Amino acid sequence: MRVLVATLSMVLAVAIATGCKSESKSDxxxxxxxxxxxxxxxxxxxxxxxxxxxxxxxxxKADVFMSDGKLEEAANEVAKIMKISFxxxxxxxxxxxxxxxxxxxxxRAAQGRxxxxxxxVDDGIASASRQSFFLANVHTVRGEIFEAKAxxxxxxxxxxxxxxxxxxKAFDASIxxxxxxxxxxxxxx
Amino acid sequence: MSVSDDxxxxxxxxxxxxxxxxxMDDLLGGASMPAVLDAExxxxxxxxxxxxxxxxxxxxxxxxxxxxIEAALAQGxxxxxxxxxxxxxxxxxxxxxxxPFFIGGLVAAAAIALLVMRPSPKEQHRESAPxxxxxxxxxxxxSRPGDALIGKIAPQDSAAAGVRIDRLYGDRMxxxxxxxxxxxxxx
Numbered sequence: 001m002r003v004l005v006a007t008l009s010m011v012l013a014v015a016i017a018t019g020c021k022s023e024s025k026s027d028x029x030x031x032x033x034x035x036x037x038x039x040x041x042x043x044x045x046x047x048x049x050x051x052x053x054x055x056x057x058x059x060x061k062a063d064v065f066m067s068d069g070k071l072e073e074a075a076n077e078v079a080k081i082m083k084i085s086f087x088x089x090x091x092x093x094x095x096x097x098x099x100x101x102x103x104x105x106x107x108r109a110a111q112g113r114x115x116x117x118x119x120x121v122d123d124g125i126a127s128a129s130r131q132s133f134f135l136a137n138v139h140t141v142r143g144e145i146f147e148a149k150a151x152x153x154x155x156x157x158x159x160x161x162x163x164x165x166x167x168x169k170a171f172d173a174s175i176x177x178x179x180x181x182x183x184x185x186x187x188x189x
Numbered sequence: 190m191s192v193s194d195d196x197x198x199x200x201x202x203x204x205x206x207x208x209x210x211x212x213m214d215d216l217l218g219g220a221s222m223p224a225v226l227d228a229e230x231x232x233x234x235x236x237x238x239x240x241x242x243x244x245x246x247x248x249x250x251x252x253x254x255x256x257x258i259e260a261a262l263a264q265g266x267x268x269x270x271x272x273x274x275x276x277x278x279x280x281x282x283x284x285x286x287x288x289p290f291f292i293g294g295l296v297a298a299a300a301i302a303l304l305v306m307r308p309s310p311k312e313q314h315r316e317s318a319p320x321x322x323x324x325x326x327x328x329x330x331x332s333r334p335g336d337a338l339i340g341k342i343a344p345q346d347s348a349a350a351g352v353r354i355d356r357l358y359g360d361r362m363x364x365x366x367x368x369x370x371x372x373x374x375x376x
């Protein structure tokens with residue numbers, strides 16, 4: 001009994017001492033950090049990288065389906081990118097989503113689903129917060145969709161003429177954005 | 190010898206002194222102590238012998254010296270053996286039984302003292318509260334538009350979003366890794 005009590009008291013003492021020591025070790029480590037680094041809000045984030053990585057994977061899956069001529073399956077994979085939760089403030093998010101819309105709109109147009117394709121590009125243009133080459137590309141696709149609509153309409157009809165006019169406007173918008181950005185990039189250091 | 194020292198010695202005392210002196214002479218001459226002797230006289234005789242011995246040390250011969258030492262050692266060992274088996278052994282056992290408690294208590298007391306005396310986490314935090322510092326990021330580690338990287342998208346490449354996102358992802362991943370490394374090394 002005595003030996004047991006003595007052993008227990010020693011174990012308790014050693015445990016307390018070890019606890020003190022280990023705690024003070026972590027405290028020492030903390031003391032070593034005199035400064036903490038705070039990331040600016042525009043730092044590349046893990047969330048952004050994960051989102052871009054996911055988008056990349058879906059595009060590649062679409063490529064695989066396209067190589068087998070499976071347009072519907074390919075479009076479905078691209079459509080999944082629209083559901084990715086991209087970080088809202090990252091410019092790359094907007095770029096990747098606009099490019100996705102452009103690709104998906106072309107796929108839907110190729111399937112003859114012109115209205116669906118048009119909605120994709122129009123929503124993309126409406127959501128854009130700035131001018132970019134990706135936005136210019138969306139306008140280009142919009143022009144192509146109008147071209148397809150003009151071709152689908154009866155030749156010489158008002159619908160065909162209106163579609164052609166809209167196509168020209170869309171291409172002009174794309175050209176204007178590209179010109180502005182090219183000039184801007186040339187003047188930037 | 191109940192008389193005061195200031196008074197002159199009586200005849201009786203002088204006779205006693207003479208008898209003591211004679212006995213001392215006899216004893217120093219090698220005679221043995223008388224078998225029947227008054228306690229006071231025996232005491233005086235022994236005292237006289239001791240005083241004489243201290244003033245006139247006698248060198249014992251080697252054999253006598255050795256036999257005396259051996260006798261003393263044998264007596265000491267005998268005492269130790271006879272007593273060691275009971276009282277001494279008990280005392281030692283008692284001390285040994287208390288030893289673990291003593292050591293355990295001592296260590297526990299030291300650990301508790303250490304725990305109590307160490308500064309509280311709040312105090313430590315106050316002492317070592319790190320200073321927040323905003324990182325200065327190079328452009329490559331910032332989130333930014335992909336225009337400079339991708340450039341103008343030619344109409345024939347309009348649908349090549351997969352190729353573009355590969356470039357965008359690769360470029361940003363490179364910057365992201367560099368940023369993570371900086372954070373890891375605390376730059």
